[in-house]
Amino acid sequence: MVEYNALLRLPSSDELPDSDDTPVDNEIQYLFASLLWGILSHTWSDRQDWFLGANMGIYYDVDNPRIPIVPDCFLSLGVTRHKGEFGRKSYVLWEENYTAPVLAIEHISHAYNGEYDLKMQKYIKLGVLYYIVYNPEFQNRDQHEGLEVYRLTDGIYNRYQAGQEPVWMPEVGLGIGRDIGIFNGWEREWLFWYDQDGNRYPSPVEVIQQQETQNAKLLKKLQELGIDPDTL
Structure with a gap:
């Protein structure tokens, strides 16, 4: 637990940037998260205890409170869905009762950004239970599969349900997998949420x-x- 005096020195969300201003490679990196949000908004329409953010800074390190990690997409449970009149500017752990996201998704870019190593260590420190890497374009270059799910166990990310898809995440109450669908008038492969029986939402x-x-x-x-x- 952080000492009270340290909490007094921590910046608020009004003082912190909402992202790292790093441009994305292409519109898919925005749209895939929008689709996941749209599905969940319908599927969990009666719930107010979740928040899905996209390209939003997460401030979590009290020793470096102004340095965020910015997932392409993340989901938190047990938090207020709509916060304030204008919503969240960023996700500040000390303003969320230290509730870490239950999952984070990274979309692999043209320029490798450490999704398979350096970012993993940051998400471990943050305490994200499921770390998901979506790599629809550069599997051969990176020597990885198109979708990989990792689960945090004893401070280490281990590959979870390798070779299975969709991947069911019981603590989240959702599965995740790939399928062909139409979103924003675009028919292609997207990430989708699934139920426990493997049915796509x-x-x-x-x-x-x-x-x-x-x-x-x-x-x-x-x-x-x-x-x-x-x-x-």
Whole structure:
């Protein structure tokens, strides 16, 4: 536990940058996190105890309180989903009751940024339970698979459920895996959340399509019964 005097010297989120201002390689590095957020916003719509951040600085080291780590995507549980009128500017551990993210995702870039070594050590220090590396483009260069999930055990990240996909994370209550889908009008491989039985949660586009299909079926049923839906 941090001493009280040390807490008095720690900067607030209003004093800290929200990111490290490092540009991403391409729009996929933004969009994949947006898709994961969109799915979770529907799937966990009745929950207010989670927060998903993208390209947001996490301030966690009380000895170096102004130096963040900035995951491409991270998920925290047991925190307030909507904080303040304007939301979080950054994720400051001493303002979140020292609740570390339960998982962090890094999207491999054209320029290698230490995702398989240096960043791992920072996430270990932060205490992130699941560390996920998504490498859709540079597997051969990096000698790694397209999706690798690591779990923190006794202060070390060990590969978790290697060769399985989707990967179920019981402490999170979600699985993660790859599939072809459409997001932002773009059909390609994306990361998706899954349930415990390996069923993929629908994307925002698929949710709308499902609702439209259900409405069309209902309309047809009413017409077969001779009921004018406009009178209901």
